[in-house]
Every structure is written in C-alpha cells, then in structure tokens.
Amino acid sequence: MLKDSTMEQAANHLGDLLSLRGQTVVTAESCTGGWVVKALTDRAGSSAYVLGGLITYSNIMKRELLHVSAENLAREGAVSESVVRQMVTGAVKVSGADFAIAISGVAGPGGGSDDKPVGTVWFAWGTPATGIVAHCCHFDGDRDAVRRQSVVYALQGLADYVQKL
Template sequence: MENTGVNSLTEIADRLINKNHKIATAESCTGGWIAQEITALPGSSEWFDSGFVTYSNQSKKRLLGVKSSTLEEHGAVSEQTVLEMAEGALRNSDANYSVVTSGIAGPGGGTSEKPVGTVWIAWAGEEVGATAEKVVFKGDRESVRKQAVNYALEGILRKLLA
C-alpha cells in the first residue's frame, strides 16, 4: 500500500514523542490498516499505544462502549458512532489521541443515503476534543480502504497535532 509517506508518519511520530503522547486506533472498514501503517515505522512503540479492530456492532459495544441506541438510531456508519468509538478508544487505552474509521468499502452494502465509499472518520484528543468527517471515496473496495487510511493519517496532523 502507498501510505501517507514516511515523512508524514515521521512528523506524526516526532510531534507525539515531543509531547510524550501516544495514539490509539479504532477501525471498522479499514480493518487494522491504519495501525499497520503506523507500526511499519520503526520505533512506533514509543508513540503508538493500541489498535482496536471493531468490525461488528457487538465488538463496537463491547470493546469501545458504543451505545446500542446509537447503533440502532444512526447505524455503524455515522458521525455519532465514530465519535463514541473515538472516546472509547481513549477510555480503553493509555493513548492521548485516537483516530477512528467506520464505512462502507463495498462492493455491496451501500444505500442511497450511504453509498459504497462512504466513510466516517473521527479524531479525538484529550486536549482538543473530538471531531468527525464524512468522506465519500470512489473506487473499488481496496481503493476506498486505502483512501480512508491515508485521509485518517493525514487528519492526525490536521486535526490533532496542528
């Protein structure tokens, strides 16, 4: 996979190390790909705490504390769900920041309201609060997932470490 580049990951690492902070991931549609990109960088154990792959709704509830009512009312691919996932990743780790994905990578599963390629990404930090963005990526399953990973990693710099 082409990632955000070693320079971006190195910049994320440097900023987290300088603050003596760590990051955690909580991933659904990206299936641990963000954590894989982070841990591909030597020395990442200094700034990466943990990764949660919560593909099922049950695991989102059990591991991250996402409320059943949130999933029933808004669905797994929603702003409300990724914000709860981001908070849960912080609560259930020793991280100061979290990055989260939940989406519809395809080829099936899309609807008119949430077409294939729809991904909600959230970033949260103890000092900066939580924010979420909906992005609709184009392409096949691998392309949607790859774009989501890159966007999520770039967002760490834009949203959390600005």
C-alpha cells in the same frame, strides 16, 4: 490509486509529531481492518507513540470494546458521526492514549445504500479532553482504493488536529 509511499509519509509525519510531543495514539478501526495501526507500526520505534489498535468491525465489538451505544447503532448505523465519536471516546478510555483515530465506513463492493453509498466513510479523531473532530468523506474506487484513501485521510486528519493544539 494512492501509492504506499503516500501512506508511509502520512504515518511518519504523524509519528514525528507524536514523538516530539511525547504523546500516544490508539486506533479504533472498522472498514480499514487495522490498516491505520499497521501503517503507524511499520516504522521502527513506533512503540514510543502507538499504544495499539482495536479492530471493531462488528457492531457487537463496537458495543463491547468501545461502549458505543446500541441505540445509536440501531438508529444511525455504524457508519455515522455519533458512532465514530463514541469510538474515539471508548478507545481513549480503554487505552489511556492521548489521542484516538476512529473509522467506520462502507468500503464495498456491497453494503451501500442510497443514504450511505459505497465509499462513504466517517472519521473521528482527538480525545474527549481536547475535543473530538468528525468528518465524512465519499471516496471513489474499489474496496482497496476506498480503504487506502481512508487510511491516509485518517493519518493526515489526526496530524492536522495535533498541530493545531
């Protein structure tokens, strides 16, 4: 299992990058339930680069808050590339942040299927202006382990994205 220090280091690294650049982030989280924004805001002074977090656990919230299309949700499901890309777009639009992180997955213990087993998590980060990158991961472990790995992966993913700009 990942140690909290790994999560803290990933959050601090991303925070340092955003602070140096004077840029901001917003999160759109489903299976992590706000854990990414929590990790970012554990640090004093994070209000300089964290605008907030949207916990869009249900499809209704994804549609209403982030304007994810009902068609994509019905056709591909919430745990899909198209949905996390739309979550990034919606989060940037509603917040005005420079970047967004979006996460939707199957943390378990139930809810998995043959094509999306427990541990399947889709991520996206970026912005419509600079491009949105999406990745799918398959994590092992129980619900807590899947969620912890997801938080760290999301933080590291946006940090890598920002460094390449």
